[in-house]
Amino acid sequence: MVKALHIFCLWLILAMSFSVAADSFTDRRTSVGIKLFRSMLVSNTAYLDKVTPSGELHIKLIYTQNARKAHTLASSLGADLKVLQGKPVVLEVVSLNEFLNSKTPILGAFIVQKMNGANLKAMIDKSILGQTLLFSPFEGDVEKGVFGGISVESKVRPFINMTTLKKSKITMKAFYLRVSKKHESST
Amino acid sequence: MKSRRYIAGKLKTTFTISLIFICVLIVYLISMFHYWQGELQPRLRQAAATQADIISQSQMGLLANALQTVETDKRQRAVQQVIKEILLVTDPSIGEPLISGLALEVDYDTVQASADSLNINEGILSCEGCFISEVAVMAGTGELLAIATFNVTEAYYRLLSSDIKSKLINQLIITLALFFSVWVGMMILVSRLDKLKQNIEISDRAKTRFLANVSHELRTPLNAILGYTQLFNQDKTLMNSHGRGIETIHRSADHLLLLINDILDFSKVDSKGIQLCPSEVILADFLKTLVEMTEVRATIKDIGFVYEFADKLPEVVMVDDKRLRQILLNLLNNAVKFTRQGQVTFTVEVLAENSQQDSDSVLLRFAVKDTGIGIADDKLADIFVPYQQIDNQITRAEGSGLGLTISKNLVELMGQTLNVQSQSEVGSQFWFDLPLPVSKHATPLLNKNHNACEHITGFEGPSKTILSIDDNHFNRDVIRQYLTRYGFDVIEASGGEEGLQLLKQNQPDLVLLDVLMPDMDGYTVVEAIRSEAKYEQLPVIALTAATQPYMEEKALSCGFNAVLAKPLEQQLLLAALKKALNLDWVVAKTSTIEDEETDDEPMQLPDEALIATLKEHAEKHNILAIRTVLKELEADGRYQQFHDLVAPLASHYQFVKLVEALKGVTKA
Numbered sequence: 001m002v003k004a005l006h007i008f009c010l011w012l013i014l015a016m017s018f019s020v021a022a023d024s025f026t027d028r029r030t031s032v033g034i035k036l037f038r039s040m041l042v043s044n045t046a047y048l049d050k051v052t053p054s055g056e057l058h059i060k061l062i063y064t065q066n067a068r069k070a071h072t073l074a075s076s077l078g079a080d081l082k083v084l085q086g087k088p089v090v091l092e093v094v095s096l097n098e099f100l101n102s103k104t105p106i107l108g109a110f111i112v113q114k115m116n117g118a119n120l121k122a123m124i125d126k127s128i129l130g131q132t133l134l135f136s137p138f139e140g141d142v143e144k145g146v147f148g149g150i151s152v153e154s155k156v157r158p159f160i161n162m163t164t165l166k167k168s169k170i171t172m173k174a175f176y177l178r179v180s181k182k183h184e185s186s187t
Numbered sequence: 188m189k190s191r192r193y194i195a196g197k198l199k200t201t202f203t204i205s206l207i208f209i210c211v212l213i214v215y216l217i218s219m220f221h222y223w224q225g226e227l228q229p230r231l232r233q234a235a236a237t238q239a240d241i242i243s244q245s246q247m248g249l250l251a252n253a254l255q256t257v258e259t260d261k262r263q264r265a266v267q268q269v270i271k272e273i274l275l276v277t278d279p280s281i282g283e284p285l286i287s288g289l290a291l292e293v294d295y296d297t298v299q300a301s302a303d304s305l306n307i308n309e310g311i312l313s314c315e316g317c318f319i320s321e322v323a324v325m326a327g328t329g330e331l332l333a334i335a336t337f338n339v340t341e342a343y344y345r346l347l348s349s350d351i352k353s354k355l356i357n358q359l360i361i362t363l364a365l366f367f368s369v370w371v372g373m374m375i376l377v378s379r380l381d382k383l384k385q386n387i388e389i390s391d392r393a394k395t396r397f398l399a400n401v402s403h404e405l406r407t408p409l410n411a412i413l414g415y416t417q418l419f420n421q422d423k424t425l426m427n428s429h430g431r432g433i434e435t436i437h438r439s440a441d442h443l444l445l446l447i448n449d450i451l452d453f454s455k456v457d458s459k460g461i462q463l464c465p466s467e468v469i470l471a472d473f474l475k476t477l478v479e480m481t482e483v484r485a486t487i488k489d490i491g492f493v494y495e496f497a498d499k500l501p502e503v504v505m506v507d508d509k510r511l512r513q514i515l516l517n518l519l520n521n522a523v524k525f526t527r528q529g530q531v532t533f534t535v536e537v538l539a540e541n542s543q544q545d546s547d548s549v550l551l552r553f554a555v556k557d558t559g560i561g562i563a564d565d566k567l568a569d570i571f572v573p574y575q576q577i578d579n580q581i582t583r584a585e586g587s588g589l590g591l592t593i594s595k596n597l598v599e600l601m602g603q604t605l606n607v608q609s610q611s612e613v614g615s616q617f618w619f620d621l622p623l624p625v626s627k628h629a630t631p632l633l634n635k636n637h638n639a640c641e642h643i644t645g646f647e648g649p650s651k652t653i654l655s656i657d658d659n660h661f662n663r664d665v666i667r668q669y670l671t672r673y674g675f676d677v678i679e680a681s682g683g684e685e686g687l688q689l690l691k692q693n694q695p696d697l698v699l700l701d702v703l704m705p706d707m708d709g710y711t712v713v714e715a716i717r718s719e720a721k722y723e724q725l726p727v728i729a730l731t732a733a734t735q736p737y738m739e740e741k742a743l744s745c746g747f748n749a750v751l752a753k754p755l756e757q758q759l760l761l762a763a764l765k766k767a768l769n770l771d772w773v774v775a776k777t778s779t780i781e782d783e784e785t786d787d788e789p790m791q792l793p794d795e796a797l798i799a800t801l802k803e804h805a806e807k808h809n810i811l812a813i814r815t816v817l818k819e820l821e822a823d824g825r826y827q828q829f830h831d832l833v834a835p836l837a838s839h840y841q842f843v844k845l846v847e848a849l850k851g852v853t854k855a
Contacts, residue, residue, distance in 0.1 A: 039321065042297075080328050115245035145640030175294045176331055179323035 026114075026138070033137025033150050034110070035157050040148050041108045043176035044133055046169075047085055050107040058088045060109045062099045064119070070112040077110070100126055108133040111141070120144060128168045128170050142183050151181040159183065189338060193385075200377055207450045209369045219359060223352075231351060232601065235344035239318035242285055243337035246273045250291070250324045254298055254332045259721040266291065270309045281342040288312040288338035297330045305333070316341040336845075398451065403703055406448050406732035407659055410753035414665030417757055427827065431834075444754065463507040463600060467626045470504050471496075473534060477512065481519045481533065483618070488523055489841060491530030494752040497537045501549050504623040510597050511621075514605075515553060516615045517590040522557035529558025529614070538620060547625040554618035562609040570607065571595045645674040652676040653764075654695040656686035656712065657702040657730065662753070666699060669757060675764075683707025687715055690722070697767055702731040702742065710745045717746040726767035728757065791825045798849055801833070805845040813837045813845075 041047075041059070050057060057082070063070040070093040078091045084107075094102070096119055099109060110133050110166075115123065124145040127134035134147045142149040144160045147168065151159040158180040164171070249272070253265040270289050277284050288310030295302055311317075317338050324333040373488055416437035419425050426433065478494050485492035515533075522531040532555070539550040562570060591605075598605040598619045609615035620748070653675050655666045667677045678693055680686035683706055689700065698716070702709035709729055716722045729742040732753040739750045749763050764770060792798070798815065804812040819836055820826045829852070836845040 035329050039325055039331055042328075042330050154237035155244045155320075157323070173294070173296070173331065174290075175334060176323075179321060179331070179334055 014160055029137045029139070029150060030073065030112070031076075032152075032156055033135065034073055035140050036150050036156075037108065037110050037135040037148070038077065038081055040133060040135060040172075040176070041081075041084060043173040044107065045173055046171045047087075047107055049131065050105045052090075052105055053088055055087060057084050057087045057107045058090045058092065058104055060099055060102070060106055061091070061093045061112050062096055062109055062123070063093065063112045064115065066113055067093060067095075073110070073112055096123070096177070099123065106130060106132045110137060111136040111138065111146070114138050115141075117144075117153060120146070124164070128164060131168050131170055133168075133170055134160070134164075153181075157181045197378075197381060200381065201374065204373060204377060205370075207593050208366070208373075212366060215362070223355065227351065227355070228348070231347050232344060235341065236318050236320075238343050239320045239339035240322075241336065242276075242339060243320035243322045243335070246276075246286075247322050247324055247335065249273065250335055251326060251332060254293065254324060255326060259300060262300065266305055267307060267309075270307055274310050278343065281346055281835070283340065283341060283342050285338045285342070286310070286337050287314060287317060290336040290338075291324075291333055292336070293333040294331055297326070298332050310338065311368075312336075314338065314340070316342075316344070325395050380627075402447060402451055403732045406444070406753050407662065409440055409444050409447075410732060410755060411659065411661030411665055412436065413444070413754040414662070414669070416440065418665065418668050427824075430831075431821075440754075449593060452794050463510060465505045465507050465624075467503050468506050469502065469506045470500055471502070473508055473512070474500075477515055477519065478533070480516065481523060481531070484520065484523045485531060487812060487835075487841065488526070490523065490526050490528060492523075492533070493530055494533040496535045499537050499540075500535065500551075501547070501623075501625040501793045503626040504549070506621075506623050507601075510601075514594045514597050514619075515555070517594045518555040521590065522555050522559065522615070522617075526557045526559035531558075532556040539563050548622055549625050550620055552618055552620045554616060556614065556616040558614040561611040562607075563611040566645055567609060569609065571605075583661065636796060641705070643673060643772045643774055645773045646768075647773055648771070650674065650676055651680060651697065651768055651770075652693060652695040654678050654680065654689055654693065654698045656680045656683065656698065656704075656709075657684055657701040658706075659701070662701070662730075665755070669755075669760065673761075683709075683712040683715075686712060690716065696726075697764065698725065698727040699730055700727055701749070702729050702738070709747075710741070713746045728763055728767065792829055792852060793820060793823075798852065802846055802849045805837075805842045805849065808840075808842050810837065810840065 017098055027045065031148065034093075049061060052058060061070045061074045062075070074091050074093050078089075081089050081091065083089060084173070096115070099106075109123070109127060111120075111123070111134070115136075121144075123134060126132070132147075136142065136149050137145040142161050145161060145164055147161055147164045147170070149159040151157045156162065158176065159182075160172070160177065160180045161183045245682040249269045250266070254262070256265045270291070273289060274284060276286060288308070290308045290312055291306060293300065293305040298305065317340055320337045320339060322335050322337065323331055324335050326332050339387075349507060416433055419429075419433045420437070424628055474494075478492075482492050482736040519531065519533060534552075534556070536552040536554070536555045537549060538552050541548045541550075572592070595605045601621060603619050603621055605617060605619045607615065607617050651674075653670055654665050655677055656679075657663045657666070658681055663679045663681070667679060670677050678689055678695065680689050682704055686698070686700070689695075700709045700712055703713075709731075713727050713729075716725060716727060726748045727746065729747040730753055731738055731742070731748040731750065742750045748767055751759055751763055761772075765772065797820075801813065801816050804816065816838070817830060817837060820830045821834075832852075833845060833848060836848060
């Protein structure tokens with residue numbers, strides 16, 4: 001009985017350790033992703049199409065459950081992104097549904113939490129339709145059709161889905177594309 | 188010639204092993220080369236490229252700072268200064284600069300400077316084997332300032348490569364050394380095994396020679412013993428006075444012959460020297476003989492004997508009856524021997540019948556079951572081991588220990604398996620299945636009249652002279668006594684030279700010639716005989732105590748007309764003579780000794796008091812007293828028949844049967 005309890009405790013500790021390790025890895029990707037998202041927004045040469053009638057550029061951080069995390073990231077991003085290409089930036093934390101139902105032009109959207117297949121698909125479709133630069137720091141999302149993400153190999157690089165780029169008709173600086181890792185397959 | 192063949196064989200083995208090793212070595216070296224070229228080198232290059240990326244990226248901060256210098260006039264200098272610093276960085280382990288060249292392309296949309304003013308190329312930008320790493324130079328706000336293309340030297344890769352290569356070569360050398368050690372070890376081992384094999388072959392040849400010699404040496408005196416006992420057996424007067432002694436000598440010699448034959452059979456089966464000779468056999472008669480032989484033994488041991496034969500047994504089958512009889516008799520004798528009480532059951536079942544247009548066949552199962560001492564599970568595997576007997580009071584000092592091995596080998600020679608099931612103190616069962624062709628139109632010759640010779644008194648026609656050549660005086664004497672009683676004239680020679688002289692002097696009708704003789708062997712003698720044209724048709728019969736299967740073939744090819752094995756069987760000798768001399772036997776209508784005894788006056792009985800005393804001794808199991816009474820009866824002579832009736836029962840300690848026999852005699 002005592003032995004079984006010991007094994008259970010050990011299993012619990014190991015499971016928690018793995019969970020913590022996984023969380024810290026995802027947090028690190030998200031943190032680095034925010035910086036690359038900003039550089040990606042700056043490299044968008046078609047940003048003027050996304051200026052709202054009130055002359056603002058709208059950027060969204062999308063969450064499903066963890067709004068607090070989204071707000072933390074928003075404050076980190078907002079500190080250096082008050083103005084973009086001379087236009088005031090409006091940074092909003094929105095839920096998935098709010099994003100999907102949004103009517104205003106959106107320059108870029110950052111996925112704060114890992115989405116399931118159906119939600120991600122809906123977001124990708126919405127971003128292509130609205131020519132929104134959708135960014136996900138999570139591994140595998142770019143391959144599924146998200147516009148941009150991060151590639152972590154021997155060096156950290158922007159990761160761009162070229163098919164989505166073509167479909168959404170977003171134009172990027174050639175310089176930026178040169179240093180980015182490109183994904184060519186269809187979504 | 189033999190030595191040259193041996194050397195050639197040895198060289199072939201050495202060459203084959205060496206060839207295998209060389210092939211393995213070549214395959215190993217090729218696979219190592221492929222591993223280096225296809226896997227290790229690309230992996231090392233990948234590692235070096237990663238290293239180059241990391242080094243390049245580490246310099247990005249310096250370049251970004253320089254590009255963000257606020258004063259425009261100082262910016263270009265700052266950037267050039269940083270590039271020079273980067274190109275100076277040296278790895279102490281390599282001893283040369285890590286980055287050989289750097290090209291900077293600035294995004295003038297984000298960096299406020301005149302076009303191309305900050306695009307700097309410094310150092311070697313293109314070299315063979317170098318690693319190119321493009322790095323985005325970004326401002327702290329995330330804006331892309333420039334792309335820096337680093338040309339990283341392959342020094343790190345060279346260092347890594349030579350390090351791994353030297354380790355790999357070391358491992359290769361160790362492996363090759365081990366490989367050669369195994370090679371040399373293998374060659375030594377093969378050489379020793381070869382030597383061992385040669386020794387075994389020499390020893391095996393010596394064993395065969397020894398067996399042949401022993402066989403000859405043992406069978407020669409037995410020939411004389413059994414010959415004389417066969418002669419004495421036909422002498423009524425002699426048998427009346429010394430019958431028991433003669434029978435004992437005959438039985439003992441016969442037993443000895445059986446043991447010798449067992450050993451020889453084993454050596455023959457072991458060396459694949461036995462050829463099966465199937466012939467048409469009347470199955471019912473064959474089985475009846477076995478039953479009769481076993482019944483006698485079972486009765487003596489006072490145990491039951493049951494035989495169950497399938498109703499549908501074929502009448503005539505094709506089988507080597509001599510070998511099948513040998514197997515079954517061995518199993519039956521063992522069953523009787525190892526059963527103290529209960530019974531022995533002999534069954535023959537038909538498992539399958541196959542009827543075809545040309546030939547029929549039948550699958551028979553022969554089984555012998557007993558309620559004897561059985562065999563413990565852990566000993567079961569040992570019973571077929573040659574010369575091995577399960578240690579118990581019955582087997583100790585009995586038999587050669589080869590019977591079951593021979594039976595098993597013979598069954599295997601017939602393409603089948605001898606099976607055994609046994610339980611200690613409960614009993615054993617031995618069985619085997621045998622597919623046998625069924626003969627439809629057979630004229631079997633199995634039912635030979637074994638007593639026929641006893642009725643032969645002579646032959647028709649003129650007298651015949653037989654020359655008997657044998658170095659053994661007793662053998663010659665037996666042959667002379669055999670033949671003279673049938674009216675042959677016998678002349679004797681003790682060797683080849685003498686035989687050839689007597690042949691010329693006497694012109695005999697037939698020669699009986701011993702094969703192995705000291706002065707001149709039988710082959711030489713027969714060749715000398717055949718060398719003269721007038722003796723080309725002279726019948727010469729070989730007599731041999733050696734039993735090698737090739738002997739008969741050799742003898743016939745040398746010019747002998749027939750071969751007879753020693754100890755001589757009278758019937759076979761007469762049959763050979765009849766065939767060679769084309770004789771017609773004169774058969775007398777006299778009865779055999781047994782018949783004569785039966786036809787004689789009724790058995791004389793001792794007085795009732797003596798019979799009662801004998802009965803009393805039997806009831807008390809007093810064997811010493813019984814023997815004393817029997818001695819007296821034997822000495823008297825009048826009660827020989829009575830003595831012969833009760834003596835075997837006493838000698839086998841069958842006291843109950845003895846009492847019953849005495850009761851029966853009294854009543855009669």
